Amino acid sequence: MCLIKTCLKKYLLEKSGPKNNKKDPDYYLHHDLLTGLPNRTLLMKDLSYCNNVSEKDNWVIIVVDIDHFKLINDSMGQDFADELLKIVADRLNRVFGAGNAYRMDGDEFAVIYNHNSSKALSDSLKPIFEQLKKPYEIRRTKMHINLSMGIALCKDGKRTPEEYLNCAGIALREVKNRGRNNYLIYKGHMSDLVKERMxxxxxxxxxxxxxxxxxxxxxxxxxxxxxxxxxxxxxxxxxxxxxxxxxxxxxxxxxxxxxxxxxxxxxxxxxxxxxxxxxxxxxxxxxxxxxxxxxxxxxxxxxxxxxxxxxxxxxxxxxxxxxxxxxxxxxxxxxxxxxxxxxxxxxxxxxxxxxxxxxxxxxxxxxxxxxxxxxxxxxxxxxxxxxxxxxxxxxxxxxxxxxxxxxxxxxxxxxxxxxxxxxxxxxxxxxxxxxxxxxxxxxxxxxxxxxxxxxxxxxxxxxx
Structure with a gap:
C-alpha cells in the first residue's frame, strides 16, 4: 500500500531505479547497511522535495521509536537487537509502503506519510499503529514490542525539513513522557514543554x-x-x-x-x-x-x-x-x-x-x-x-x-x-x-x- 501521491510516487520510482542499487557507490551513502532502509541523508532530501512541490498536500513526518530498546539490547544481546531492527524496518515498509520508511539512528525510524483521507489524522493513524504493534516473530518466538510515534504536519510549508523533523521528535518525547506505547501529533505548546524539560x-x-x-x-x-x-x-x-x-x-x-x-x-x-x-x-x-x-x-x-x-x-x-x-x-x-x-x-x-x-x-x-x-x-x-x-x-x-x-x-x-x-x-x-x-x-x-x-x-x- 503506497500512501504517497503521484508527484512523489514518480520521484520515489526514480530514486529506487537502476542507479539506486547496491552496485552504485552512492547507495551506501544514502542507505542503512543493517536494514536496507534509506538513511537520514536521503530522508532530508525527500522531505525537501515534498516541501517544495506539495505545499497543499497533507504531508506528515512520523518518527517511530522502539520502547525500551536499550533494555532489550543489554539483556538479549546485540545480534538479537539487530534482528529486531530489521524486522521492524520490514514491518514499516509493509504498512506504509516501500520507499516511505527511513532509519535515522539507533532504534529511531522515520516515515513520510500522505494523509489524503477524509478521516481525522489521529483516526487514520489508529489502525496503522495497531498493525505496527502486532507480535513480532524473532527466532521462532513471538514478542510483543511497544512502539512510540511522534507526528508533525508538514502541509503549510512554513518550516524547513529539519524543523518539521524536530517537531515530530518533540511529539515523540512527549509520548515517552506520558508513558510510551502511543502516538501524538505535534502541538505548539509541546515546544514549551521541551524547553522546560531541558x-x-x-x-x-x-x-x-x-x-x-x-x-x-x-x-x-x-x-x-x-x-x-x-x-x-x-x-x-x-x-x-x-x-x-x-x-x-x-x-x-x-x-x-x-x-x-x-x-x-x-x-x-x-x-x-x-x-x-x-x-x-x-x-x-x-x-x-x-x-x-x-x-x-x-x-x-x-x-x-x-x-x-x-x-x-x-x-x-x-x-x-x-x-x-x-x-x-x-x-x-x-x-x-x-x-x-x-x-x-x-x-x-x-x-x-x-x-x-x-x-x-x-x-x-x-x-x-x-x-x-x-x-x-x-x-x-x-x-x-x-x-x-x-x-x-x-x-x-x-x-x-x-x-x-x-x-x-x-x-x-x-x-x-x-x-x-x-x-x-x-x-x-x-x-x-x-x-x-x-x-x-x-x-x-x-x-x-x-x-x-x-x-x-x-x-x-x-x-x-
Missing amino acids: LIEGLLYKALENREFEVYYQPQMIVDSGEILGFEALIRWNSPELGFVQPNRFIKIAEENHLIIPIGEWVLKSACSFIKKLHQNGYDKLNISVNVSIVQLMDDGFENSVLKILEETGLNPERLQLEITETVLVESYEYIKEKLVRLKKSGIRIAMDDFGKGYSSLGVLSQLPIHTLKIDKIFMESFLQDAPKRLITDLVIQIGNKMGLDVLAEGVETQEQFEYLKKYNNIKAQGYYFSKPVPMESAEEMVRKLPTPPCNWKFSYNMP
Whole structure:
C-alpha cells in the first residue's frame, strides 16, 4: 500500500531505479547497511522535495521509536537487537509502503506519510499503529514490542525539513513522557514543554551536586491497631530557581538521562540511615520502603550498590523493602528476574507497587519474587460508592492472603475508608488520613508519639 501521491510516487520510482542499487557507490551513502532502509541523508532530501512541490498536500513526518530498546539490547544481546531492527524496518515498509520508511539512528525510524483521507489524522493513524504493534516473530518466538510515534504536519510549508523533523521528535518525547506505547501529533505548546524539560535537566545536575534534594517519609500503618509499621521514603526537590518541583516533573527526566542512578542511590542510603537511627533509639521493628525505577534495576551496579549501602549503614536487609511498579515488574521481569531473586535471597523484600493499575494476571503474579501487594490508590478513590472497585479491593486482599503476601492499601484519606479496611485484621495502609509525607525530624517525632509493633513485618490476615 503506497500512501504517497503521484508527484512523489514518480520521484520515489526514480530514486529506487537502476542507479539506486547496491552496485552504485552512492547507495551506501544514502542507505542503512543493517536494514536496507534509506538513511537520514536521503530522508532530508525527500522531505525537501515534498516541501517544495506539495505545499497543499497533507504531508506528515512520523518518527517511530522502539520502547525500551536499550533494555532489550543489554539483556538479549546485540545480534538479537539487530534482528529486531530489521524486522521492524520490514514491518514499516509493509504498512506504509516501500520507499516511505527511513532509519535515522539507533532504534529511531522515520516515515513520510500522505494523509489524503477524509478521516481525522489521529483516526487514520489508529489502525496503522495497531498493525505496527502486532507480535513480532524473532527466532521462532513471538514478542510483543511497544512502539512510540511522534507526528508533525508538514502541509503549510512554513518550516524547513529539519524543523518539521524536530517537531515530530518533540511529539515523540512527549509520548515517552506520558508513558510510551502511543502516538501524538505535534502541538505548539509541546515546544514549551521541551524547553522546560531541558531547563529541569540542567538544574538536576546542580541539584545533585548542591544537595538540594530531601527525603520525606510517609508512615505505613497497621489499620486495626494504629501502630506504625514503617515508612515509605519519597524524594522532594526544593530548587532555588524553580521552587518546589513535583516529583512527576523531574523523575522521568532523571530516568531518561540516567541521573536517577546516583539520585536513587542517595535516596536509598539516606532512607537506610534514617531507619537505622530509629533502630538504635529503640524502635528496631520499623521498616523502610524505597521506590526503584527500571533504569536502576537495569544498571549493572545496582545489586552491589544496595548491598554496600546495607553494609555501610548496618541495616538488617529484612528491614528494607524495594518498591517496583506493577508495569515494570510484568513488562521487564525477564530482564530483571535473576537480580530480584538474588536480592530476595539476601533478605530484602520486594513490593509490587500500584497493583491493579497495570495488567498482571494471577499466573504472572504467582511467579514473581514479591512479598507485598500495594493496592493502587485509584481503588481507594470513591470505592465505597463504587461497587466494582470495592469488589476488586476485597478480592485483591483475599488473593494476597491466600498467596501468603502482605497487602497494603494506598491512598487512604477518609474515616470511612479506614473503617472499611478495619474488617481485615492487621491489613496495612498509608495515605493522608494518617499523615502526608513529612521531613525526617517530623517522622522521628511521629514515632515517639505513636505505638510501634512488637512483632515482625509479616502479619496474618483473618478474613471476615
